Amino acid sequence: MLTPHEVATLMLIDEATPNIKDLDRAAVHALIEQDLVELEDYDPGHWRPSITTRGSSILSAIARGR
Template identity: 50%
Template sequence: MLSPHEFATLMLVKDAPDQLGLDRADLDMLLEHQLVALEALPCGQQRHQITRDGVSMLKAVTRFG
C-alpha cells in the first residue's frame, strides 16, 4: 500500500514529470513497485515517467475517491 505522499508523487510524475523537488524516498518506492520508470532523454539526462501499472493505480484510486 502506498502512503499519501507516494500517491501525490505518483500524480505529480504523471502530470509534471520534470517537476523538481520530488521526494527521493517516495520516488524510490514508486520505482521499486514499478509504478514509475526512468526514461533516458536524448540530451543524456533522465526523467521519471509513470508506467502502465502506475496509470492503473491512479485510475483505481480515482474510481473510489
C-alpha cells in the first residue's frame, strides 16, 4: 500500500519528470523498491526518475477510482 505522500510523488514524477534532487528521497526510494519508479541516467552523473509500467498501471487504477 502506498502512502499519500508516495502517491503524490508518483504523480509528480509522471507529470513533470523532475530532477531527483527536487523530490523527497524517502518517497522515491520506496517507489523504486516497489518497482513503480526507476532512475535513468540522462546525463553523466545526473539521474532522473521515470515511471515503470507497473507505476503507470497504479496511476491508471487511481484515476479510475480503484
